[in-house]
Amino acid sequence: MQTVILAAGRGTRMRPLTDRRPKPMLPVADRPLVAHTADAAIEAGATDITLVVGYEAGDVRDYFGDERGGVPVAFAVQSEQRGTADAVRAAAPHLDPDEPFVVLNGDALYDVPSLSTLYEGTPAVGSFRVADPSSYGVLDTDDEGFVTDVVEKPADPPSDLVNAGAYVFPAEAHDWLDVAESDRGELELTDVLATTCEAYDVRGVAFDRWLDVGRPWELLEANEWKLGELEPRIDGDVSERAELDGPVVVEAGATVRSGVVIEGPVLVRRGATVGPNAYVRGHTLVGENAKVGHAVEVKNSVLMEGATVGHLSYVGDSLLGRDVNFGAGTKVANLRHDGESVRQLLKGELVSSGRRKYGVVLGDGVKTGINASLNAGVRIPTGGTVKPGESVLYDRVGENDAGD
Ligand code: TTP
Known part of the structure; x- marks a missing residue:
């Protein structure tokens, strides 16, 4: 399935390590963070990859070139970091509008078996169980286990499943990317997911292992993994x-x-x-x-x-x-x-x-x-x-x- 990997973030919380390189290029064992994401996607079923780049984009381009593991790699530039929906919109020229597409955060580690399950059907969203979900986007589900909504940082979380930043969107979602600005002033992919939840039964795929790498100690955790x-x-x-x-x-x-x-x-x-x-x-x-x-x-x-x-x-x-x-x-x-x-x-x-x-x-x-x-x-x-x-x-x- 065609796959978009978001790697245009500035990574301010990771400073000073991101002063001269984008967060997705920080080293995790033998390769940059985003290469783990891309390799997991390829193993899970990505047929082509579009990397959305912005801050220090040249580093990502130089590392990947135009192919990885036999899968073609394209680059889309998001010049201003206006939000994740805007980032996917930047990737649109590289995507087939008649086909579903996967979106992954380029600063997260996913376990391959779970990611493969995500790739198995459309639409779907990846999640991860945490003890205290109140500081995350939390998935709400109906009686049949389908995802109905994502609630940001809820005081009273509807579940212990947090949004893992991994989505399979149906082809129609290409037309749903023009979302309104959220309260925090960003164009958010979770609003595209909300529209998808209204139109479809969206599967929630609980990942066995997942790590969002946003803060410096999470880079240590990524290396530990x-x-x-x-x-x-x-x-x-x-x-x-x-x-x-x-x-x-x-x-x-x-x-x-x-x-x-x-x-x-x-x-x-x-x-x-x-x-x-x-x-x-x-x-x-x-x-x-x-x-x-x-x-x-x-x-x-x-x-x-x-x-x-x-x-x-x-x-x-x-x-x-x-x-x-x-x-x-x-x-x-x-x-x-x-x-x-x-x-x-x-x-x-x-x-x-x-x-x-x-x-x-x-x-x-x-x-x-x-x-x-x-x-x-x-x-x-x-x-x-x-x-x-x-x-x-x-x-x-x-x-x-x-x-x-
Ligand atoms: P974040 O972790 O929210 O943002 P960031 O990577 O810039 O980090 P910080 O908050 O420390 O500054 O982003 C989540 C993912 O989405 C990450 O992979 C970067 C990507 N992203 C984009 O590609 N474009 C955007 O406009 C935004 C907001 C995020």
Whole structure:
């Protein structure tokens, strides 16, 4: 079935990691986030894919080209982020108006068997069961289990099924995309779904696994999911005096030196070096050309391309942007003394990550001096510096440079 993947979002909540790249291109294990969405769609039955791009669109185009896994890929530009219905409207020239179409959010991970069930019939909407649905779009269903409505952030949720941003629309829905602006000023696909629910019995497909990747700690969760699916493979250069346990992938062109202990799931990407004498624990992604040096411990973290943690450092539950450089002895805190979940400032509000262990989010090119210490939940903007011996206790990605 023809498939539209929405990847035009600005990803403001993911800042500073999205200062220079669109959220769908953030790394999740061995590929960008949106590539997982596209690959799941292809496995589930996508016959062609239209990627709706906008912010930093060139990155997405360069990565995909015009074909993936034997399926043609086209690009539609949504120049202004006016909402998800507007994004699908941008894709219209690439779609066959006489055929149904699938729409998927390009910043979500879907499990393939559930997504395949979604592709089996028209119309349908994907959902996921959560304990507290009140902060999501929640599906309302009738006695026969068909979806009748999506209610945004309800105080009294009609079900525990939240909208997973995955839809199969009938061909008529091509004509229903001109929706009115919603209360929050966007042209929303849920209004197209509401029209579909009036005209059809819409199947609700409950996904076994789903993750919406909107906030930085969800990028850690996405990596935990996909690194956890790794098949162990050693194609790189691994010292006989290194110890590798659990699912570990060392790509061709990567080096693991003497005295290193790696406990998977860990992926060491091409061009990366680990050690000598380093301890890397799962779930960790050591990105392309990244370096983990002597007497460094890295746990449950993402080191993006070219990030260097050279000597005597600890990195836990953290996201390090491209070309970050740690001075010797830089330490990351990832636990509060009161044991509460670590909070992070997002769009001016302190939001709980829901994680007892959560470290730092560093923009591309951040440099720390020797013996810097970085407090749990702190973000440092792209290109920021930390002085030798300095303690960064509070978030440094201010509202003014937030680009919001
Ligand atoms: P959101 O997560 O609502 O938006 P975002 O990705 O820009 O993130 P943030 O709120 O942090 O700024 O978007 C959901 C999906 O829809 C996501 O895949 C991006 C996509 N999208 C578009 O392609 N165009 C749009 O106009 C909007 C609003 C979203």
